[in-house]
Each structure stands twice: as structure tokens, then as C-alpha cells.
Amino acid sequence: MYAFISGPMVWIAFACFFAGLAFQTMQFLRLSQKKELRALPGKPKAKKKKKGKKAVKKKKAWTLAALFAWADGLFVRQLESLRTSLLGHHVVMAGFTILFHILLFVVPIFLLAHNILLRDALGLSLPSLPEALTDALTFVFLLCAFFFLFRRLFVRQVRAISGPYDYLMWLITVLPFLTGFMAYHQWCDYDLILRVHIIAGELMLIVIPFTKLGHMLFFFFYRFLVGTEYSFGQGKRAW
Amino acid sequence: MTSQAQPAVRSDEIKRLLDRKKDKMKFQLSHCMRCTLCAESCFLFKAHDKDPQYMPSYKVIHSLGKLYRRRGKVDRAFLESIKKIVWKNCVLCRRCYCPVGIDIPGMIAFARSICRSQGVHPDFEGDAQQSWL
Numbered sequence: 001m002y003a004f005i006s007g008p009m010v011w012i013a014f015a016c017f018f019a020g021l022a023f024q025t026m027q028f029l030r031l032s033q034k035k036e037l038r039a040l041p042g043k044p045k046a047k048k049k050k051k052g053k054k055a056v057k058k059k060k061a062w063t064l065a066a067l068f069a070w071a072d073g074l075f076v077r078q079l080e081s082l083r084t085s086l087l088g089h090h091v092v093m094a095g096f097t098i099l100f101h102i103l104l105f106v107v108p109i110f111l112l113a114h115n116i117l118l119r120d121a122l123g124l125s126l127p128s129l130p131e132a133l134t135d136a137l138t139f140v141f142l143l144c145a146f147f148f149l150f151r152r153l154f155v156r157q158v159r160a161i162s163g164p165y166d167y168l169m170w171l172i173t174v175l176p177f178l179t180g181f182m183a184y185h186q187w188c189d190y191d192l193i194l195r196v197h198i199i200a201g202e203l204m205l206i207v208i209p210f211t212k213l214g215h216m217l218f219f220f221f222y223r224f225l226v227g228t229e230y231s232f233g234q235g236k237r238a239w
Numbered sequence: 240m241t242s243q244a245q246p247a248v249r250s251d252e253i254k255r256l257l258d259r260k261k262d263k264m265k266f267q268l269s270h271c272m273r274c275t276l277c278a279e280s281c282f283l284f285k286a287h288d289k290d291p292q293y294m295p296s297y298k299v300i301h302s303l304g305k306l307y308r309r310r311g312k313v314d315r316a317f318l319e320s321i322k323k324i325v326w327k328n329c330v331l332c333r334r335c336y337c338p339v340g341i342d343i344p345g346m347i348a349f350a351r352s353i354c355r356s357q358g359v360h361p362d363f364e365g366d367a368q369q370s371w372l
């Protein structure tokens with residue numbers, strides 16, 4: 001069993017992760033192809049014919065100056081949105097969530113144990129952080145995670161919109177870190193914990209594209225879609 | 240005479256409307272992290288002693304979210320209960336801020352369209368008498 005979950009299953013998990021992200025992207029793009037508004041009944045149909053290759057599209061001239069002006073405006077707008085967004089209203093929450101998300105990526109990617117496994121499997125690996133550091137960072141990650149859990153349990157507003165699904169997703173996100181931490185410290189039965197860790201890690205990768213954890217991908221789409229000032233780009237993307 | 244009786248809700252039509260905007264609406268619903276960070280940006284939430292009912296995400300989850308979950312198979316009483324949420328509890332001022340980028344007013348407006356398609360909408364003769372807050 002160990003051979004399977006630490007061998008083929010890892011590839012299956014990664015394949016599901018990437019294929020799932022690609023599939024969800026395509027699904028989103030396919031669904032967005034359809035025009036949302038139908039032509040009003042009685043509108044002359046002849047107009048459609050004109051839309052040949054020759055249709056003159058008014059394009060902005062992308063001179064260098066225009067590009068700079070655009071980038072400048074974007075920068076100012078992003079700064080403004082930082083001030084008026086959660087950074088300005090929920091400093092504590094913003095701190096925890098930024099830390100949480102950075103560690104979520106940094107710790108497993110630059111973890112010595114993972115990179116050793118990667119080198120064994122592929123012959124190449126990424127640089128690793130010292131183990132004492134990643135261990136401490138894992139602890140910090142868990143603190144952030146428990147901050148979220150307690151918030152969900154005890155803040156009236158958060159509880160009002162939380163259901164079993166939200167706790168399940170919390171668990172799926174946290175379990176790889178919790179079991180990794182326990183394995184590193186050899187708490188309980190090391191062999192068992194390590195197996196749980198590997199399965200938990202694979203589970204997390206597999207479910208990301210298909211659950212609310214998919215916000216990792218869709219975050220970017222939505223930010224292009226929204227029309228208000230906290231959007232990316234012009235916020236008028238029609239896909 | 241029973242001419243006053245409302246016609247039955249046409250679930251298939253609701254379903255068709257729901258499907259038409261599945262990309263933006265359903266995906267966004269499923270990616271709402273239930274984090275409540277949008278709450279503070281809604282003045283109605285603030286004006287009601289931070290009553291969770293007035294949180295932007297709560298309003299969307301309990302209107303459009305339920306419509307998607309039930310795949311449009313709802314009755315008139317259900318649409319009437321949504322009516323209060325999408326017209327009275329939200330004024331579509333577009334001020335809510337969501338870090339994930341979820342377009343709450345767009346979704347509330349869509350829930351309104353669905354209600355309207357079944358003839359459910361505020362009756363401004365009667366409802367306007369009530370206080371908006």
C-alpha cells in the first residue's frame with residue numbers, strides 16, 4: 001500500500017489537479033461563450049450580415065505613452081483598492097489570510113522532505129529551506145488555520161453562512177499540514193501518520209479544482225469580470 | 240371567482256434562466272469562501288447592528304444559491320420569501336467588496352430577474368409604505 005500511495009497515486013493526484021484546473025477553465029470559457037442577452041424580438045436581422053471580416057473595430061492605439069498611462073492608472077487603482085478593501089477594514093484578518101496563503105504554497109514546495117522525494121522520482125528538485133524553518137512555518141500556518149476555524153465557530157456572522165461543507169473544506173486544507181507536522185515530530189505512529197499525510201495531500205490536490213478551493217483559479221477570472229474599482233484590468237472582460 | 244389566484248411557477252423557465260448564466264452565477268456561488276469579509280462594506284448590514292441577514296453573501300446564498308441548489312424547482316411561496324431578500328435587504332448600490340471578486344449585486348439582480356419572470360416583484364403601492372430600513 002505504501003508503494004502505491006507514494007508512487008502512482010502521487011502522479012494520479014497531480015494529473016487530476018492539473019487536468020481538473022484545465023477542465024474547469026474550459027467549462028467556464030465554454031459557458032461564457034453564449035451571449036447572455038438575446039436580441040429583442042422584432043429587431044431587424046439584416047444587421048448581422050455586416051459583421052464580416054471587414055467589420056472595423058475601433059482599436060485603441062497602443063503607443064508607448066498610452067501604455068504607460070494605462071499602467072499608471074492601473075497602479076493607482078490597485079493602490080486605492082488596497083486602501084478601501086479588506087486591508088483597510090480587517091487588518092488582522094488580512095494579515096492572517098495573507099500569511100496563510102503564502103505559507104500554503106511556500107512550505108510544501110520548498111520542503112526538504114518533498115524535494116528529496118521529487119529528486120528520487122524525477123532526478124531534479126527545487127531548492128529547500130532548512131527543516132527547522134519549514135517546521136516553524138508549518139506551525140504558523142496551523143495557527144492561522146485555527147484562527148479561521150475559531151472565527152467560523154464563534155463569530156455570529158461567519159457561522160450564519162457556514163455549513164458542514166465549509167468545515168470539510170477547512171479540514172481538507174489543514175490535514176496535510178497537521179499530519180506533516182505530526183510526522184516530522186514522530187508523534188503517534190509515524191508509519192500510520194505518514195500514510196495519512198500522503199493520502200491527505202493527494203486528496204487536497206484532487207479536490208481543489210472541483211470545490212470552493214477552486215477559488216485559487218477562479219479568483220483571477222472573477223477579478224477580471226467585476227465592473228467595480230477592485231477589478232483587474234478594466235473589469236469589462238466579456239470573454 | 241378564482242381569477243385572483245396566481246399562475247403556477249414555471250420551473251422549466253426558471254431552470255432555463257439559471258442555465259443561461261451558469262458560468263458566472265453558479266461558479267461564483269461555489270467559490271464563495273463564506274468568509275464574511277464583504278459584510279462590512281454593506282451599509283444595510285451596518286445599519287442593522289451587523290445582523291447576519293444583511294450580509295451580502297448571506298443574501299446571495301439564501302436567494303440565488305437556493306434557486307441553483309433546487310434547480311429551479313420552487314413554489315411561489317419560496318419566491319415570495321426571496322423577494323424580501325433581493326428587494327428589501329439589498330438596494331443594488333454595488334458597494335460591496337469581496338476579496339475573491341464575487342459580484343454580489345450582479346447575482347442579486349439576476350435573482351430579481353428570475354422572480355420577475357414569474358410575476359414576483361414588489362408592489363410599490365403597498366410595499367412602499369413600509370420603511371426601507
Ligand code: HEM
Binds near residue numbers: 104117185198202
Ligand atoms: C502528494 C504527496 C505527498 C507526499 C508523498 C508527501 C510526503 C511527505 C513526507 C515524506 C514528509 C516528511 C515527514 C518527515 O519529516 O518524516 C512530509 C512533510 C510535510 N508535508 Fe508532505 N507529502 C505530500 C503532499 C503534501 C501536501 C499537498 C502538503 C501541503 C499542501 C504537504 C505538506 C507537508 C508539510 C507541511 C510537511 C512537514 C511539516 C513539518 O516539517 O513540520 N505535503 N510530506
Ligand code: HEM
Binds near residue numbers: 101204217219272338
Ligand atoms: C492563487 C491562489 C489563491 C488566492 C488568490 C486565494 C485567495 C483567497 C481569498 C481572497 C480568500 C478569502 C479571504 C479569507 O477567508 O481568508 C481565501 C480564503 C481561503 N482560501 Fe484561498 N486563495 C488561493 C489559493 C488557495 C488554495 C490553493 C487553498 C487550499 C488548498 C486555499 C484555501 C483557502 C481557505 C481554506 C480559505 C478560507 C478561510 C476561511 O475559512 O475563512 N486558497 N482565499
Ligand code: SF4
Binds near residue numbers: 277
Ligand atoms: S462573497 Fe466574497 S467576501 Fe463575501 S463571504 Fe463570499 S467570498 Fe467572502
Ligand code: SF4
Binds near residue numbers: 282295330331333
Ligand atoms: S449592492 Fe446590496 S449587498 Fe452590496 S453593498 Fe449594496 S445593498 Fe449591500
